Amino acid sequence: MTNNQIMFFIFSAVIVIFSILTVTSRRILRAATFLLFVLVSTAGLYFMLRFNFLAAIQLTLYAGGIVVLIIFSILLTSHVGAKLEQPGLAKVIFSALTALVGAAVAIAAILQYKFPETVIPKERTNIEDIGQALISTGKYGYALPFEVISILLLAAMIGSIIIAKKRKD
Amino acid sequence: MFTYTVWIVLIPFFLFILIGFFGHKFKPLVSGVVGTSGLFASMALSYYTAYQYFFVVGKTGDVFGKIIGYNTVWLKLTEKLHIDLGVLLDPISVMMLIVITTVSFMVHLYSIGYMQGEKGYMRFFSMLSLFSFSMLGLVVATNIFQMYIFWELVGVSSYLLIGFYYTRDTAVAASKKAFIVTRFADLGFLIGILLLSFNTGTFDFLTLTDPNGVAITQGSGIMFLGLSTMTWSMIFIFMGGAGKSAMFPLHIWLPDAMEGPTPVSALIHAATMVVAGVYLVARMFPIFHFSAPVALDVVMCVGAFSSIFAAVIACTQYDIKRVLAYSTMSQIGLMMFALGVSGYGAEEGLGFMASMFHLFTHAFFKALLFLAAGAIIHAVHSNYMNDMGGLRKHLPITHITFLIACLSIAGIPPLAGFFSKDEILAAGHEKSMMLFILGLIISALTAFYMFRLYFSIFWGKQQQYHHTPHEAPKVMTIPLILLALGAVFAGFIPFSSFVTSDGKPFASHIDFAVAIPAVLVGVLGALTAMMFYMKETNIPETISRSLGGFYRAAFRKFYIDEIYLFITKKILFNYVSRPVAWFDRHIVDGSMNGISYVTNEVSTRIKGMQSGQLQQYAWIFVSGAIGLALAFIYLWTL
Amino acid sequence: MFEGVPLTWFLILATIMFFVGIYGFLVRKNLITILMSLELILNSVNINFVAFNKLLYPEHLEGMFFTVFIIAVAAAEASVAIAIIINIYRRLVNIDVENMKEMKY
Numbered sequence: 001m002t003n004n005q006i007m008f009f010i011f012s013a014v015i016v017i018f019s020i021l022t023v024t025s026r027r028i029l030r031a032a033t034f035l036l037f038v039l040v041s042t043a044g045l046y047f048m049l050r051f052n053f054l055a056a057i058q059l060t061l062y063a064g065g066i067v068v069l070i071i072f073s074i075l076l077t078s079h080v081g082a083k084l085e086q087p088g089l090a091k092v093i094f095s096a097l098t099a100l101v102g103a104a105v106a107i108a109a110i111l112q113y114k115f116p117e118t119v120i121p122k123e124r125t126n127i128e129d130i131g132q133a134l135i136s137t138g139k140y141g142y143a144l145p146f147e148v149i150s151i152l153l154l155a156a157m158i159g160s161i162i163i164a165k166k167r168k169d
Numbered sequence: 170m171f172t173y174t175v176w177i178v179l180i181p182f183f184l185f186i187l188i189g190f191f192g193h194k195f196k197p198l199v200s201g202v203v204g205t206s207g208l209f210a211s212m213a214l215s216y217y218t219a220y221q222y223f224f225v226v227g228k229t230g231d232v233f234g235k236i237i238g239y240n241t242v243w244l245k246l247t248e249k250l251h252i253d254l255g256v257l258l259d260p261i262s263v264m265m266l267i268v269i270t271t272v273s274f275m276v277h278l279y280s281i282g283y284m285q286g287e288k289g290y291m292r293f294f295s296m297l298s299l300f301s302f303s304m305l306g307l308v309v310a311t312n313i314f315q316m317y318i319f320w321e322l323v324g325v326s327s328y329l330l331i332g333f334y335y336t337r338d339t340a341v342a343a344s345k346k347a348f349i350v351t352r353f354a355d356l357g358f359l360i361g362i363l364l365l366s367f368n369t370g371t372f373d374f375l376t377l378t379d380p381n382g383v384a385i386t387q388g389s390g391i392m393f394l395g396l397s398t399m400t401w402s403m404i405f406i407f408m409g410g411a412g413k414s415a416m417f418p419l420h421i422w423l424p425d426a427m428e429g430p431t432p433v434s435a436l437i438h439a440a441t442m443v444v445a446g447v448y449l450v451a452r453m454f455p456i457f458h459f460s461a462p463v464a465l466d467v468v469m470c471v472g473a474f475s476s477i478f479a480a481v482i483a484c485t486q487y488d489i490k491r492v493l494a495y496s497t498m499s500q501i502g503l504m505m506f507a508l509g510v511s512g513y514g515a516e517e518g519l520g521f522m523a524s525m526f527h528l529f530t531h532a533f534f535k536a537l538l539f540l541a542a543g544a545i546i547h548a549v550h551s552n553y554m555n556d557m558g559g560l561r562k563h564l565p566i567t568h569i570t571f572l573i574a575c576l577s578i579a580g581i582p583p584l585a586g587f588f589s590k591d592e593i594l595a596a597g598h599e600k601s602m603m604l605f606i607l608g609l610i611i612s613a614l615t616a617f618y619m620f621r622l623y624f625s626i627f628w629g630k631q632q633q634y635h636h637t638p639h640e641a642p643k644v645m646t647i648p649l650i651l652l653a654l655g656a657v658f659a660g661f662i663p664f665s666s667f668v669t670s671d672g673k674p675f676a677s678h679i680d681f682a683v684a685i686p687a688v689l690v691g692v693l694g695a696l697t698a699m700m701f702y703m704k705e706t707n708i709p710e711t712i713s714r715s716l717g718g719f720y721r722a723a724f725r726k727f728y729i730d731e732i733y734l735f736i737t738k739k740i741l742f743n744y745v746s747r748p749v750a751w752f753d754r755h756i757v758d759g760s761m762n763g764i765s766y767v768t769n770e771v772s773t774r775i776k777g778m779q780s781g782q783l784q785q786y787a788w789i790f791v792s793g794a795i796g797l798a799l800a801f802i803y804l805w806t807l
Numbered sequence: 808m809f810e811g812v813p814l815t816w817f818l819i820l821a822t823i824m825f826f827v828g829i830y831g832f833l834v835r836k837n838l839i840t841i842l843m844s845l846e847l848i849l850n851s852v853n854i855n856f857v858a859f860n861k862l863l864y865p866e867h868l869e870g871m872f873f874t875v876f877i878i879a880v881a882a883a884e885a886s887v888a889i890a891i892i893i894n895i896y897r898r899l900v901n902i903d904v905e906n907m908k909e910m911k912y
Contacts, residue, residue, distance in 0.1 A: 001811075002810060002811035004810040004811045004812050005811045005812055008812045008816065012816070012820045015820060015824060016820070016823055016824070016827075019823070019824050019827040019828070019847055020827055022827075022831065022843055022844075022847065023827055023828070023830055023831030023834065023835065023840070023843075023844055023847070024831075028837060028839065028840060031840055031843060032839075032843065035843050035846060035847070038824075038847065038850065039846075039850060042850055042853070042854060045817075045854060045857075046857060049857060049858070049861045050861075051857060051861070051871055053871075054857065054871050054874055054875065057875060057878055058853075058878065061878050061879075061882055062846075062850070062878060062881075065882060066846065066881065066882055066885045069885055069886065069889055070839060070842065070843060070846075070885070070889070072889075073839055073889045073892060073893065074839055076893060076896070077839065077892065077893070077896045077902050078837075078839075078902075084835075084836065084837055084840070085836070087834045087835070087836060091784075091833070091834060092834055094788065094833075095788065095829075095830050095833035095834045096830060096834075098788060098791055098792050098795065098829070098830075098833065099826040099827070099829050099830040099833075100826070101795055102791065102794075102795045102798075102826050102829065103822055103823060103825075103826040105795060105798050105799055105802070106798075106822045106825075106826075107819055107822055109798075109802060110815055110818045110819060110822065111815065115813075115814050115815070115862075115863065116863065118862065118863060118864075118865065120810075120861065120862065120865045121865055121866075125868065125871070129868065130868065130871075133868060133872065134872075140867065140868070140869075142872050145872075145876055149876055149879045149880070152879070152880065152883055153879060153882070153883050155883075156882075156883030156884070156886055156887050157883075157886065159887050159890070160886045160887050160889070160890035161890070163887070163890040163891055163894050164889075164890035164891075164893045164894055166897075779911050780908065780911050781907070781908025781909065781910050781911025782904075782905060782908060782911075783904050783907065784832070784833050784834075784904060784905075787832060787833055788833050791829055791833070
């Protein structure tokens with residue numbers, strides 16, 4: 001078993017366990033914390049795959065931004081110690097069944113498929129390449145999506161302010 | 170050269186717009202004066218056109234040709250098939266221009282006085298202008314489709330004018346009747362047009378009526394029920410003509426149309442619109458003659474029968490306008506009859522010439538009769554001759570002009586009616602003796618009923634009137650005098666050197682073998698009427714009683730209206746409309762209602778699925794996606 | 808194979824994470840927990856993109872950029888969603904998804 005494999009197993013174990021805890025925990029603040037663990041381990045996986053830049057984004061944006069946002073809203077809308085009520089049994093059974101069947105189908109399909117083997121270079125992704133690609137307009141250039149996403153973020157920001165602000169009436 | 174002729178048609182149209190939309194801004198009299206002077210302009214242009222056509226440029230060699238004065242492509246369907254609007258000048262259309270503008274002008278002038286003080290004075294004049302526009306557009310049509318468009322416009326304006334007194338139930342019913350009956354006939358016209366244009370590939374009169382053109386020489390299409398397509402199309406077209414010209418059995422609207430104001434009856438239902446059918450047949454005459462002789466026989470039979478049928482009814486009626494209406498129908502029947510017996514070519518086409526000649530003279534004396542009748546009604550305030558009598562002292566001008574018109578229509582020489590009727594009888598005589606005798610009978614009846622009318626109005630017993638009848642104002646008597654001049658002198662026009670079936674002039678002469686019997690029966694009819702009605706006698710009653718059932722049938726117009734009512738109300742309504750209505754209500758509506766009921770039921774049943782529970786929807790969506798994945802991976806593996 | 812870890816493992820991991828997210832989406836009542844399940848689903852997709860990129864086409868960066876953009880979209884989505892949740896909370900005083908059924912028949 002290589003180091004990589006060990007690392008992968010650790011990360012995946014964390015991800016799977018805390019994912020399940022996230023969706024089952026009855027204390028909402030804890031669920032958010034578990035989500036944070038999942039996201040951090042995902043960042044670990046990215047590090048392992050040598051996408052350092054991406055892992056950094058994952059940590060700052062997801063772990064740092066979104067989870068904090070979620071925690072804020074939790075604090076705004078519920079008591080800290082409040083326990084969520086237990087969902088109905090039928091609902092749990094049906095949903096679990098659906099999820100299990102879906103997972104089974106997907107995993108079966110993945111296992112059946114023969115992916116091609118490729119030689120993977122050792123060096124990690126160069127931050128300069130990423131920067132060039134984000135502002136280039138040619139092939140493999142992402143200037144347009146970059147701009148579009150900035151507009152989207154602006155729109156989302158204005159939209160959230162408009163939606164969340166108190167009405168006069 | 171003749172481009173200005175389009176203004177003859179357009180002036181009344183602009184008058185219609187002007188009076189119809191802006192007339193209410195002025196005094197009522199203004200609209201009358203404007204309409205009349207506009208029509209005068211149109212009339213002057215028509216006379217100028219006639220002069221130009223007949224005496225200056227119309228003749229190429231020896232023949233009066235057809236000249237396109239103005240043409241514009243209106244609706245381009247394909248390269249070959251297009252509908253044009255334009256002005257076609259040939260002897261008959263120029264003749265019709267004169268007739269229409271003259272009579273229309275007279276009627277306009279007369280109406281200024283007659284309609285004085287009526288509600289809707291300006292509406293009346295705008296509609297008269299609309300009618301003049303449509304009628305002029307009809308006669309100058311360069312193609313059969315333009316003719317059809319104006320034909321319908323004429324029908325509409327006739328409908329509007331018959332229903333002028335729209336507060337009167339009878340007028341409304343009469344206008345509806347006129348519109349529906351003529352519209353039904355126009356359906357035949359349209360079918361005929363479609364058949365004809367399908368068969369020949371053109372709408373154009375120039376191509377259609379050229380005796381050496383494709384339409385006539387290329388044959389007459391496939392046979393159907395023993396008659397060729399060409400014959401069928403001509404019969405259908407004649408059906409349209411018969412509807413407008415009130416030929417049996419589509420004549421029922423004409424007597425009722427007398428509900429309209431009297432000037433309207435004079436213009437539309439005596440002189441112009443009702444002869445549109447004759448004009449139509451004359452316009453299509455080469456096709457009738459060369460490609461569809463059977464249809465021409467139909468024209469002859471229908472014309473002859475309508476003529477004698479109407480003449481008999483006219484002898485029994487008491488409403489003076491109805492007598493005149495039946496007289497009109499009878500005279501138009503004579504014109505149709507003359508067209509039916511006519512051949513093609515100069516001398517051969519005597520009947521054609523006679524028909525057009527009679528149309529021309531008839532327009533004058535019949536318009537005169539109606540206008541005089543209007544003056545009488547104006548004075549007496551009644552339509553019934555029982556209420557009249559001894560009017561000759563009170564209405565001298567009307568009396569004289571009415572007498573002239575009666576003499577003219579009775580065919581007493583040297584008045585206009587004599588010449589034209591003589592030509593018709595001569596044409597009948599050429600064809601066969603039987604037809605000649607039929608013509609003589611009609612002439613005798615004509616003279617009888619006209620003089621019956623004349624004597625009972627102006628002679629007969631003295632009536633006590635509420636107030637003394639007085640002569641109409643000058644604006645009404647002047648048109649009477651002018652038309653009387655026309656009724657006297659129109660016959661001296663050497664018609665055969667202008668209007669013939671193929672455009673070649675010929676010299677007609679009076680055949681004394683025809684003329685003498687014709688005049689004799691005319692005089693005989695007049696004298697009989699004089700004997701019966703000049704003094705109050707009981708001879709008419711005795712005779713009508715001795716005739717018994719026949720008299721009653723004629724008095725009730727041979728029950729044609731009742732037959733129509735029976736057919737429509739009893740047979741059509743009961744055996745066609747009711748089942749159709751049942752089918753509509755139960756099958757068509759039923760299936761629609763069934764569909765809506767099923768939709769309603771199903772949606773009430775399944776509306777529970779729209780629970781508003783987001784997660785339920787999500788669950789269905791996810792399981793659906795998984796189900797599809799399963800199906801595509803494991804079940805549907807092609 | 809990435810230094811001993813085959814692509815399949817990543818994919819299976821992502822699948823498990825995805826369906827755990829689905830389960831959470833279907834079961835949880837609180838809107839915020841539903842939002843968290845949604846984040847799980849998005850994250851699993853990100854893992855897929857990154858793994859495909861590294862293990863199948865290491866010379867390009869499409870997968871990575873896709874992930875970057877998804878993260879941006881997720882951030883936008885989370886902010887709007889939380890604004891909506893706060894608005895709903897203001898109206899209904901709780902944020903239970905089962906109470907939001909005004910759009911039913």
